[in-house]
Amino acid sequence: MTALDPPRVTNPAQATFRFGRRGIAEWRAARPPRALWPFLASPGVLWLCAFFVVPFYAVLAMAGGTLDEFATPIPEWNPVAWNGEQILDAFRSVLPGGTNWNPMRRTVVYVVIALALCFVIAYPVAYYVARKAGRNKGLLLLLLLAPFWINYLMRMLAWINLLQTDGYVNDVLDPLPFVDPSEWLSGRSSTLILGLVYGYIPFLLLPLYAALDRIDGRLIEASRDLGIGPFRTFCQVTLPASRQGLLAAGAITALPMFGDYYTQDLLSRSPRTQMLGNQIEDALQQGASKQLGAGLVIVLSTFLTVLMAYYLWSTNRAAQEVR
């Protein structure tokens, strides 16, 4: 019999009936599912290998590769022969004084501000839907997510119509005193940040909702019963209890924001708002600097890996505290 053959008794209840608790323990000891789990995980592993590990290796090969006589990039598949200096150049370019320092700095600033705004907007909404909406919870969630069934690109294109000089936003603002109609699409950082917030807020809303929904209501009741006011209860009970949800939601939202290039492409197109994602797209799509583009992909991935490592360390520590 091979390790993959189905066990004779698959239903633990049946096992209890036939063999008693001792029988189950013996069966488990005799047949640990060592082969079963790798087998079940294999599609995911294969997927990751085919669509992450191999492409990422190709990016590395491109970043460390050479140019032929026509300035066409030639990937170098042998890691020993990689041009490390070329990859280091990509890292140097995002440091102060480097050619990509401004896009890198902007990307971090935009993402931090957009993320903060996402939290400020999404937290009360998620809180209300998760804890106060009662029977309407499902409906509210559906309504909140309905606009996001439309493709990201389409929604950004709609913003162009809304924000253009003779668009609806200025039509609304125009009659207001002390407000001048604005050139929203003239390369403003604020427009770009608002675009990021609008585009990515559902990524934050859903995990946050899930985290808030899971908070044990008795903890909040206990706090109130002990005479603590609603604000302090929120600060000392609800917020700490949703900390892991906040971290997870922040990570899920920030990762794609860091690599975003479409928002700038559609809402600005100004060198003043160029993000690192745009530099990567330009380098890979146009001209003879594919190696720099590949190098910048590695730079961004490294930066995000550091952030992810912090997230994993933090969740791991929280899990240990619970234990």
Add this chain to the structure above:
Amino acid sequence: MARHPRERRSALWTPRPYGGLDRREFLRRTAMTALAVPTAGGLLAACGGDDDPKPAGSAIELARPDNPVRLPTKGSAIADDLPIESGPLKIYNWQDYANPEMLEKFEAEFDVKIEWTSFSGMDEAIQKLGTGAVDFDVFFPTIDRLATLVAQEHLQPLNLNYIPNLKNVWPELQDPFYDKGSQYSIPYVLWSDGIGWRADLVDKTPDDYDNGWDMLWDPAFEGKVWVIDDDRDTLALPIVRMGRVEDVNTDDRALLEQSLEALREIRGVQISAEAYQKVPEGSSPIHHAWSGDMLSAPGYLPDGVDATTLRFWDQPDGRGVIGSDAVSIMAGSKRPVLAHAFLNFILDTDNALLNMAWNGYQAPLNAIDADRLIADEFFPKNLSAAVVQQSDFDAGNQLMQLAPTVEKLWDDIFREFKAG
């Protein structure tokens, strides 16, 4: 196939393609006019670059008007008198760069289907061709990349016996300096670089300045100025403004850096390759633009905006950037005879006019006289500056092939500009 908005032109501007004449009469008259116009004897001859035409170690000989190049023969042209294959004909072209009506006419005439794939930039296109995983018959290269494409064996030599309409082309472009003997390409359309704007949104014109290009640098237009998303055209812009059009193919890093600094002085500058759409919509009130983009712009005007609001300016003395694009057949084409038939088809004057009426770009054909196009309002009078004259090639300069290392230099400096 997607429909170009030009097909739903603003009702406020109805083109009169043939000046009230029927198409045949128009062609007859313009052909007569063309005979009266002396051919531009010095066409392109005045154009010159300051870089070494044969850089050491380069696989590509740099074609210049004073150094015409016969491209190396890679493979052989198809034999004469072969039967035309059945379709589909697979075309790889710039987005919105050919009239769907013209393509349908070809389909009907040859009883084949056309499969159309578009690209948004020459680098993207060449990158895709380089994968080898494509199966196109006809390709639309720019002349500054033609030698590279031949050297990389992406193109096949043409058998000109299948393209008798080549005789319709301006004599100088029947045997162009970048491809002597038209071995690999036929000319497609012409363009010049200039400034496009909407007169109802901008209260000045380039003629209000001593140097018309200064309009782009006017602080009054902060946040309203856009430049073309193309390293060659845009880095050449300050060079032309300096009056050094002969240097638009330079390999001088210092000059390119000077150009970069000048571009950075344009307040609130933005970048796009869609002047044909953004100017009429009003989202880019002033745009450094290709002439053909502005000629196709009326089709994108919002309802209620008059087509006379669109304007185009280019260097009045002709000392600006001009150019022509090309059409070639892919080395791996499975339908080479049909592809030759297509090349011959687009050089037919009637078909070229049909194409022009939609995409705005002029074909360099003898029978299509620029003055006539303006007089008969084939294009709106307010955009007459966007019509390329044959004589423009005497004074202007083309963006020509660069050595690979120089090409990378232009690309790197342009990316620096985009980084802000």
